[in-house]
Amino acid sequence: xxxxxxxxxxxxxxxxxxxxxxxxxxxxxxxxxxxxxxxxxxxxxxxxxxxxxxxxxxxxxxxxxxxxxxxxxxxxxxxxxxxxxxxxxxxxxxxxxxxxxxxxxxxxxxxxxxxxxxxxxxxxxxxxxxxxxxxxxxxxxxxxxxxxxxxxxxxxxxxxxxxxxxxxxxxxxxxxxxxxxxxxxxxxxxxxxxxxxxxxxxxxxxxxxxxxxxxxxxxxxxxxxxxxxxxxxxxxxxxxxxxxxxxxxxxxxxxxxxxxxxxxxxxxxxxxxxxxxxxxxxxxxxxxxxxxxxxxxxxxxxxxxxxxxxxxxxxxxxxxx
Numbered sequence: 001x002x003x004x005x006x007x008x009x010x011x012x013x014x015x016x017x018x019x020x021x022x023x024x025x026x027x028x029x030x031x032x033x034x035x036x037x038x039x040x041x042x043x044x045x046x047x048x049x050x051x052x053x054x055x056x057x058x059x060x061x062x063x064x065x066x067x068x069x070x071x072x073x074x075x076x077x078x079x080x081x082x083x084x085x086x087x088x089x090x091x092x093x094x095x096x097x098x099x100x101x102x103x104x105x106x107x108x109x110x111x112x113x114x115x116x117x118x119x120x121x122x123x124x125x126x127x128x129x130x131x132x133x134x135x136x137x138x139x140x141x142x143x144x145x146x147x148x149x150x151x152x153x154x155x156x157x158x159x160x161x162x163x164x165x166x167x168x169x170x171x172x173x174x175x176x177x178x179x180x181x182x183x184x185x186x187x188x189x190x191x192x193x194x195x196x197x198x199x200x201x202x203x204x205x206x207x208x209x210x211x212x213x214x215x216x217x218x219x220x221x222x223x224x225x226x227x228x229x230x231x232x233x234x235x236x237x238x239x240x241x242x243x244x245x246x247x248x249x250x251x252x253x254x255x256x257x258x259x260x261x262x263x264x265x266x267x268x269x270x271x272x273x274x275x276x277x278x279x280x281x282x283x284x285x286x287x288x289x290x291x292x293x294x295x296x297x298x299x300x301x302x303x304x305x306x307x308x309x310x311x312x313x314x315x316x317x318x319x320x321x
Contacts, residue, residue, distance in 0.1 A: 002287065002292055002321040003031050004315045004319060005065070005295040006022055007034045007295050007297035007298075008033055008035045008052075010037070012047075012048055012299075014050065015055045018059070019058055019062060021307065022065065023062055025311070026063045028312070029316060030315055032067070032068075033059070033068075034070070034295035035052045037053070040250070042251060043255040044252060045233060046251075060097070064096075068100055069099055071101055072101065072104030072108070074122070074128075074129045078148070080136060083132065083133040083136040083155060086099050086163045087136070089163075090163045094160065094161060101166070101182075102168035103125070105247075106249055128147055136153060137158055137159070138162075139154070140154070142154070164183040166186045168186050169198065170188055172197050176202065179201070179203065179205025180207075182207070184212060185212045188216075189214060189216040189217055189271065192289065199290055211293065212292065212293075216283065218282075219231035219235075221306075222302075227300065228272050229263070230300025231270045235300075236266060237251075238254075239265070239268075239270075280314050284318070294318070
């Protein structure tokens, strides 16, 4: 079953506003949602950073949507605590919650004061966390000493069906790696030829037959110029390569790094158009590549208009698949 989701961006909006938006999205025909999970916004212009796990309980009670969250266990979050949080949501809302896991970004994780490891160590740590969470969801008593430490942990409240663990990847190398252990893949939108390489890498690593989700960065507004301006204002600090986004320390640094980016460059990184039909064409290409869940993130601030228009002219067409 195809799912078209609304992305709840805690970096851009207050949690109370996001609760209204997901309720509006469900009424408009969206049947899923994705939540970000950061300690800091990506720029000072975004200016919010609500705690996603508090919000998820309210959002799942207020709607019947399925929800996912992208999380980085291992430093800011201990994997046993994330396992407990995920198990609680999965018990209350059976088969409506999934968790995507990634190796994280320095901007969020450095708050603990711990050393920020190099990428291959972060990957090793992430896989340890995944194994720990799965063991806890099985009811096992877990003691583990590695990149993370767990002693005598056991979950007494568990879901009959544990959450799916989706591997988050923004490079083909990572997509191939998560194919071997994740229940599915989530990546970000890019041109079809690049997305195809991600899909092939995931399959090559062992992901053949597993679900694939796509977080789609788009900017829709009343005019093309408004869509471009909105994307530039809110999302220009997010267009850097993974090696940059994962290593900078503060929102101010990201904003300063992006200050001289020409506006038109945004079109290479965000799908910008005021025409719903153009967005529909792009999204259909994603489905044709094998993605079964598209999580739409309108990166500008015009959320109500986006939800209403896409609910009327885009989502119904995609759900006919």
